[in-house]
Each structure stands twice: as C-alpha cells, then as structure tokens.
Amino acid sequence: MPRGPTGTQPRGLLRAVAAVLALLVGSALGVPLLAAPATAAAPAPAQGSQWYHAVLGLAQAQRISQGAGVVVAVIDGGVDADHPKLRGQVLPGAGVGPEAAPDGRRDDDPDGHGTAMAGLIAGRNDNGPPEVRGIPLAARILPISTGTEADSTEVARGIHPAVDLGADIINLSLGSLGTATPDEREAVAYAFAHDVVVVASAGNAETGDRRPTTGEINSPANIPGVVAVTGSTARGGFWRGSSLGARAVIAAPAPGIRAPVPTRVSPDGLDTGAGTSNSAAIVSGVVALIRSARPDLDAPNVINQLIATARDAGPPGRDIEFGFGIVDPGAALTRPVSVVATNPLLATPTRSGGSGGGGGLGSPAAASAGPPTGTDGRAAPADGAASPLGAAADASADPGGPAAADGGPGQGRDGTAATAAGGAPGHGSPGHRGVARVTLAWVGGLALAVWSGGLIGVGAHLLSTRRTTTGRRSHGHS
Template identity: 50%
Template structure:
C-alpha cells in the first residue's frame, strides 16, 4: 500500500501545533518546587487559603535568625531582635534553620517558589545565637519576652533540649501565656539521642508537636511522650533555606512551624478569639489517629486546618493544656472529644466558609491544557478534511479533463448546469426548452416530442411500414365517379 506523504503534511502540522500549545501551557512543569510540598496537599492548604491566609497576625520565630532577603520572604519579615547580647536585629541567618522555619510558616511563592501555611502573616525574627550551635537558657527566656513585647500573637520554638525548662524559661513562657500568646514547640527528634519530649515544648501550656509522614502515619524519627499535644507533617518538608535556596527538612522543627502557621490562620479568621480558645480549637478538631483520646504519639491527633477554621467549637476561658486533667483528658473543653472521622467534615457545611470543594489550580491547569490540545487537534482535523476534499476533487477533475474554472463554478451539493461538462445522454430527448446539443440528432426510431417539429434534416424514420396484417380495409378503394344514390331516392 502506498502512502501519499503530501496528504499527511497538514495532519503532522496540526499535531505539532497541538504539542507546542501543550508545551507552552505547562506551568506545572515550570514550577516543580510547589509539587514537592506534599504536606500542603494533605492539609488542603489551597482550600484553606480561601478561608484564611493569616493576614495581620505576627508570628515570632525564635531561632538562628531569618534571611529576610529571600525572594519568597520579601515583605514578610519584620526587623525583630537579638537576644544573645549582640547588637542588631533578627534579619540575618548564618545557619539556615530559622529561614527554613519562617518559610514553612509564611513564604509567598515568587515565580517558581514555595508556599507557606499562612502567607498573609508577618514573621518577627528573634535571633537566639550567632551561627550554628546551641541556645542558652538566658537567650531563650529573653527571646520569648522580646517576642511578646514585639507584638507577636504566636511564638514558634523549633528547638529543644533534655529535661525541663529552666525557671527563667518557664517564667517567660508564663509571661507569654498571660499576654494571650499561643506558644508552640517541637517535641524533639530521636536522631539527637532523645526519647522524651524536649524542653521547652514539655512545659505545661505549650503545644508540643510530634511528626508524621506522608499519609498521616507517625514519623519514626519523632520522639513521643505524654506531653505530646498534636501531630503534623515532619518528614521531607520542602521549603526555603538561606542564601536564597530551597531544600528539605526532616524533624519536628518543621512540624512545629506548620502548627504555628495554623494558629496564625485561626487568629486571623477569629481576631477576637483568645489564645486558650485557639489552642482548644486546634486540639478539638484534630483527627484522632492513635488510640482513642490523647496518646503519646499523636497527642490529641493529626491537625486538620480546614476543620480548625470552620468547625463549631465553643470558646473556653482557660488554657486546655493546663491543669491535672490536661495530660489524659481527650476533651478538656467538655465538648465531646476529638472526632474520629478519618478526616471527614460532616460536622459543618464547608460552603458556609468559602470552601466549595473545587479543583486545585493544578487540576484546573491540566484540564485547561487538555481542552486546548483537543481544540487544536479538532481544528487541524477540520482543516485537513477540507483540504483533502478539495484535493480529491481536483484530481478527479484532472482525470476527467475538466478545466479548473468549470469545476470552480460547480456549487457543492448541486447538480451541474447542462452546459458545464455533461453531454446529452444517448437515447434521450433534451429537457423542455433546450435544443439538442450540437452534433446530436434525433434518436433513431423516435418521433419528436409533442409540440416539437422534426429536427432539420429529419423526416419520417426510414424503413417504417405498417405492422404485418395491417393495411387498407378490404374492398375499400378510392371512390370513382358520382356517389351512389340512396335506395329511397331511386
């Protein structure tokens, strides 16, 4: 079988056009960093941001400082302070840890960048040390007070040590709680040789956060203990680093930052809600993932930001993490305990809070690309069919030796005119009102149609005689002489 290569050129061109459109309209391929942030999808952050972005809330990051010049943190970082006795503010980070934590909380993607949990929040960096190393108790205690006095409504402490908080650290934490500040701390990592919840996260009133993996399972690198309050993603958390970089973090430091971002979302959504009620809302809406009630791994459960923002949770008057009942009571607020729903949202109507459960931007993008490719291919197919039909007619006309100008006068779908290129069929009279075509005489054996004289040069068909057995009546002849007289007249 031979293939007409020329006839395939339009199809190839259309296919190439479709692929070019698909290639141009692939922003997902141009922004791979957001695709690495699996934890944002598990927490439904795209939908959460339709309800709250943390706008107007100040989150203090007590850490190694924050690189405020990072493209994804521009405009997000306040001046802050240094609590280790040096002059200057908190907008410098030789270690990179504090910048990574700040990005998890409040990064704003700039082009091919990453997203934070609360991109509307502001970061107040409190630099606890210079370079790498450990933090002194005095620097931590002073840093907490600096954060409160600097206007922070949430304090994140992604660090820890063995034992309990020092008296000055405990006093500073009480200062923060008394000033209506939500304090969040990382539970600790087994890689550091610990097997119990670290200080200052284990201080009563602080939200101690353990880690989970993709899918919500307990992360093996996280410590556990009765002081655990909630769990959040802590395995392979992708976000920014210092020197305008990006990278992964493993640890409850990242888990703590995620919960601090959630606290900022709640405080922005409910600006009149007290810190104890914010804490209560976080633990009340957590998805109970371990044994029923509070357990050493997940605490009250894995955080659910959408439910924390939209569920009907009554306010409380005191911190639910304080008091003897806080260690074991799964329902410190007396409202029915954490729901074991597996992430379902049957307790509230999401549509009342701006969440329509619609597709994500990436899904819309993929659907749009698919529609564009299909439209381009359909258009290309239509062009090819029109072109191919015309080519076929031209080839047929050339085979019949019909001039192109005659072919162009033919209206598609209508019979050709009598004078186009069809001759008079043999044995048929011309249509009424049309003379016989030149060179064609009257068909032999036929008389002209009624009302038409014989064509010039045509008389009675030759060789025509009466049928056998037909002739003049017998005894009949031409009359001769006078007519006979009737008998009555004789």
C-alpha cells in the same frame, strides 16, 4: 538547644528491611504470613505543591484565611530577610546576645534553620518555586535571633521581646532534653499573660533509637500550656524520628519538606529536610490562619479550636505519639467548638482507656474531670500549672471534638465502656485460666517486640544516610 541540620532517609530500603523482618518473625513463630492489605496512597500533591499541602488540604484552608494581620515570632538563629521567599515578610525583630543581629534580620545559624522555619510559616508563593511557600501567606514574621547557638537562658530572654514587639504566636522549633528551667517557665507564663499562643517542637529521637515512651518531650515544649508538636507522615502515621510523651499535644508533617535557606547553605536557596521543627512551624502557620479568621478568640480558645478539631490518630483520644491528633486546618477554621475559660492544656495528662489495647492520655473532655487531688481532697496543680479548665463539657458538646470521635475516653470505638487498666474486673472478666493466658500472651508479645524492635533499630541506623533535625541545655533544632 539543638536546632539541627535536616535530612531524609531512603524509604525504599527501609521498606525492604521491614519486609525481611516480617518474614523472619513469621518463620520464627511458625505462623503463615498473610498478605498485608493494600494501604491507601497519600493524596497526590497538585502541581506546584508539596505532599503536606495536599494531605492537610491547605489550598482549601487558604481560601478561608491567609493570616492577614497576624504576627508570628520565630525564635531561632535569625532570619534572612533578603531571601526571595521572605522579601517583605519579615519585620524588624530583636537579637539576644552579642553575636545576634540586633534586629534578627540575619540568619547566623550554620544550617539556615531560622530562615527555613520562617519560610514554612509565611514564605511567599510568587517568588521562586511555588511549591515552597508558607501557610498564612499574609502573616508577618518577627525574627528573634539567638545567634549561632542558644541556651535555655537565651531562649527565655527571647520570649520577652517577642511578646513586647507584638507577636500573636511564638514558634520555638528548638529544644533540649530535660525539664524546663525556671527562666523558661517564667517567660512562657509571660507570653500566656499577654494572650500569645506558644508552639514548640517535641524534639527528634536519634536515628535508629526510639526514646522511652513517656517523658521525653523536649523543653520548652513540655511546659504545660505550650502546644507541643510531634511529627506525622504522608500516610498519616507517626514519624519515627519524633520524640513522644505525655505532653504531646498535636502532630504535623515532619519528613521530606522543602524550605528556603540562605544561599551560603544551598546555592539555590532551598533545602529538603525532616524534623519536628518542620512540624512546629506548620502548626504555627495553622494557628495564624485561625487567629486571623477568628479575631474574637483569645489564645486559650485558639488552642482549643486547634486540638478539638485535630484528626484523631493512634489510640482513641489523646496519646503519647499524636497528642490529640494530626492538625486539620480546614476543620480548625470551620468546625464549631464550644468556648473555654482557660488554656485547655493546663490540665494534667491522665490515662484514659481506648480500643486497640492502648490507653490514650486525657483528652480535653477527660481533663474536665479535674486535676489530681491531694490527701486533703483539694486540687493539686500539674507541674506548677494552673488548675485545668475543663474543656470537656466543650468537647463532649461538640460531636466533632476529640472525645466524641471514638466514643470518648474510656470507651471503645463502638462506644462500649472499656475496663480501665489496673481496675477491678467487671461482669464477664476472665477467670484464672484466662488471666494466665492473657499474661503469657502479653509476655511473649513483649519479648517479640523487643527482639524485632532491636533489629529494626539496627537496620534504620545502618540505612540512615543523612542527619535529621533535632530540637539547641544548649538548645538545638528539632
């Protein structure tokens, strides 16, 4: 599974390419270009913080919880327990395979990936630059090392000792394309049975190459019940280096994030990179805040608290880029959310209507309608998962939940019902001419999107100067 090196892209040049493409599109269509409305600037980081601290309001959230008493397992290449940012934060863990440190307290990954993820989760704020620090500052890291490389079998084997050694959360900032193996599914089920929240990175798309719009979330993130994390940007947009798909659960900051690494990787012990590995580590940190502040919540309700309070982004409701939205630590710690009986992610993602021309995916509320039914009318499990629990009543009862944010699934932002794609037209549906116009516009728009998307992809490929983190059948970093 790739764990992957980190990197950034030159934002100024990409903006210039975007401007040129806009002019080309306008001239090709013969349409006058209008000045784009000014975009609100991202919150300025306070002194001694990084951009994502300000965007997520971490300072306020940390006044409520710092993750005391919570153990986060990091399954990776090991963790450098002697790094100043992690001194005293790392428990004795375990190693999987002969090349791994038996206690996990040594980073054998060529890029120091495990140390970086551990630092993003629980790095100290009193040793070294204060802006490089974790989220649950009082939580502890349980390192589970797979050595210099890992495959799906080793990752699955690593989950068992993580659970047995007392992890409350398992962070998997790694992954590989394709469906999860039976070993991975069994190991994740073992974690669920022991009340452990499993968080995994969705994976990274290759520079300049967008993956298909569905089905490309990495394993083990694509296992039902796992919190699959995609990437977001400082302005609240979708990070284009992130994978996306129907199993997306939540988004979190991905690019331009500084983290601790062993000095053999960087002389100053710090490095800046981009990837959904970062996103998963940040979400694991937020989950630790919740588990510490709300010890009464079991893992399914911790997950429900996380997704029901996410800040909706993209099409209303769940979508293939942001999942239920961008993680919101403050809301997750303070907003009341109804209790659920089982993991809300064990429902099959289903299409739901939404404004903006795009259908989202089933939100917790939509999931409550029930799983797909077989020909005999009985519920059919999704991907081997248990039947969905129907967190919908919960989300609908909560005015701040994902369903309520924009009028609920199947509705526009104004709360009016939206016609489902493929459904029969209702009153006021267009006649044959209207349908023809819509079809023509759709085909023309699709052709234009393909043409401009190709140019954007080539431009991004040519302008990329560093690699991005990717999630190692060998698994890699995300």
